[in-house]
Amino acid sequence: MASKRIVITGMGLITPLGLGVKHNWQKLIQSHSGLISTLELANSDPLFEQITSQVVGAVPIGPKAENKYDPDDHFSKHEQRRYSKFIQYALVATKEALADAQWNPTTREEKLMTGCCIGSGIGSMEDIYNNSVALAQNGYRKVQPLMIPKMLPNMAAGITSIEFGFGGPNHAVSTACATGVHAIGDAARFIKDGYADVMVAGASESSIHPAALAGFARAKSLSTKFNKDPAGASRPFDQRRSGFVMGEGSGILILESLEHALKRGLTKDEIHGEVAGYGLSGDAHHITSPDVEGDGAKRAMEFALRQAGLTYSQIGYVNAHATSTVLGDRAENYALKRLFGELGTDLAVSSTKGAIGHLLGAAGSVEAIFAMLAVENGVVPPTLNLDVLGGAEGDVDDDFVFDYVPHVAKKKEGLIAAMSNSFGFGGTNASICLKKFDE
Numbered sequence: 001m002a003s004k005r006i007v008i009t010g011m012g013l014i015t016p017l018g019l020g021v022k023h024n025w026q027k028l029i030q031s032h033s034g035l036i037s038t039l040e041l042a043n044s045d046p047l048f049e050q051i052t053s054q055v056v057g058a059v060p061i062g063p064k065a066e067n068k069y070d071p072d073d074h075f076s077k078h079e080q081r082r083y084s085k086f087i088q089y090a091l092v093a094t095k096e097a098l099a100d101a102q103w104n105p106t107t108r109e110e111k112l113m114t115g116c117c118i119g120s121g122i123g124s125m126e127d128i129y130n131n132s133v134a135l136a137q138n139g140y141r142k143v144q145p146l147m148i149p150k151m152l153p154n155m156a157a158g159i160t161s162i163e164f165g166f167g168g169p170n171h172a173v174s175t176a177c178a179t180g181v182h183a184i185g186d187a188a189r190f191i192k193d194g195y196a197d198v199m200v201a202g203a204s205e206s207s208i209h210p211a212a213l214a215g216f217a218r219a220k221s222l223s224t225k226f227n228k229d230p231a232g233a234s235r236p237f238d239q240r241r242s243g244f245v246m247g248e249g250s251g252i253l254i255l256e257s258l259e260h261a262l263k264r265g266l267t268k269d270e271i272h273g274e275v276a277g278y279g280l281s282g283d284a285h286h287i288t289s290p291d292v293e294g295d296g297a298k299r300a301m302e303f304a305l306r307q308a309g310l311t312y313s314q315i316g317y318v319n320a321h322a323t324s325t326v327l328g329d330r331a332e333n334y335a336l337k338r339l340f341g342e343l344g345t346d347l348a349v350s351s352t353k354g355a356i357g358h359l360l361g362a363a364g365s366v367e368a369i370f371a372m373l374a375v376e377n378g379v380v381p382p383t384l385n386l387d388v389l390g391g392a393e394g395d396v397d398d399d400f401v402f403d404y405v406p407h408v409a410k411k412k413e414g415l416i417a418a419m420s421n422s423f424g425f426g427g428t429n430a431s432i433c434l435k436k437f438d439e
């Protein structure tokens with residue numbers, strides 16, 4: 001039996017650029033930045049002032065009519081108390097994705113064959129922190145009964161399945177910054193293996209909190225040199241990059257077997273594209289630093305490409321993981337060069353983290369949506385702040401052989417397939433291959 005083909009029929013986004021797929025795409029290709037200073041956040045915590053990195057990509061707060069997020073537009077006060085922020089983001093993105101897919105199952109059979117695979121890198125840091133402080137300062141009775149269900153990383157998947165009555169696989173990946181790609185790839189496998197016909201797949205993150213920023217800052221992962229120029233802080237592949245900028249949000253995709261999509265009458269135009277290949281590997285090297293030659297990354301990409309049955313030259317765009325760290329961007333670029341080097345500037349490689357920062361667990365699913373939109377629209381989103389390519393400050397590195405789409409988006413005729421990479425602490429590497437749909 002031929003392996004089932006998996007298509008994307010719905011997408012939903014909430015990011016530092018705002019609410020909704022259409023709005024995000026417009027802002028992205030118009031080179032907008034969603035980054036701001038932590039000192040300007042609503043309810044900013046005085047602890048932010050001590051931290052060496054003071055830039056984040058926060059979901060903008062405001063009315064829905066302006067494509068901003070106001071929890072009152074989406075949830076009752078009762079729900080807001082029960083659902084921590086990363087759960088809220090996942091629900092908002094899921095609603096958009098389901099509406100886009102026109103998937104509103106009513107029968108028991110349909111609901112049982114719909115599953116949720118929504119991950120998170122961290123879960124709710126704020127709930128862990130507040131309850132730990134309350135316990136230490138005021139004792140046992142100050143710990144909230146809802147602490148655990150608000151904080152667990154699998155609760156975005158759990159609550160989504162309860163809200164919509166989806167009785168298929170209920171799964172949550174947590175592989176640090178590779179979470180989003182693993183969630184999509186694993187969900188596709190659930191459909192291929194017959195566990196479900198439709199999967200709500202992706203990831204959600206909301207870790208903009210002094211404790212999380214302090215941890216990443218102490219690990220020397222975060223941007224520190226652009227605190228006075230937030231929009232310039234995330235600069236993938238640029239010589240002056242100094243670390244990543246933490247972002248938040250959620251990207252959710254509706255995956256289904258092609259057979260199922262056609263049977264329920266979707267037309268070619270209603271299918272965004274196909275999940276053609278998925279690769280995953282481990283660096284087996286170091287807890288936070290990449291293998292310098294990008295070996296794990298290379299193997300993940302090779303696997304995804306082989307599974308997709310595509311040749312190197314059929315990939316016209318790579319949405320790179322490139323988080324704007326000195327070592328990470330260089331290692332990924334080196335891995336890309338070893339695989340795609342012959343394509344030179346025929347291959348567009350951009351990192352949308354220049355605009356939204358690094359959404360940790362949610363990065364992979366948000367960026368897979370951007371990669372899919374690039375293929376659908378024949379437009380490659382830009383890498384913001386890319387002034388001078390390089391391995392490090394003052395180091396002109398001739399390994400940078402591709403078109404990195406600096407500053408402005410670029411039309412790309414004949415783009416039929418893209419790849420999106422995500423790598424995480426622990427040396428985990430994932431890559432996904434997305435293709436234009438044609439019968």
Ligand SMILES: *[C@@H]1O[C@H](CO)[C@@H](O)[C@H](O)[C@H]1NC(C)=O
Binds near residue numbers: 126127130
């Ligand atoms: C955590 O505590 C801060 C400070 O008291 C408060 O503003 C915030 O709303 C709390 N967050 C949660 C999720 O309970």
Ligand SMILES: *[C@@H]1O[C@H](CO)[C@@H](O)[C@H](O)[C@H]1NC(C)=O
Binds near residue numbers: 290294297
């Ligand atoms: C593979 O994953 C590790 C884990 O952090 C990551 O640091 C590294 O960048 C990835 N590999 C490459 C070459 O990018």
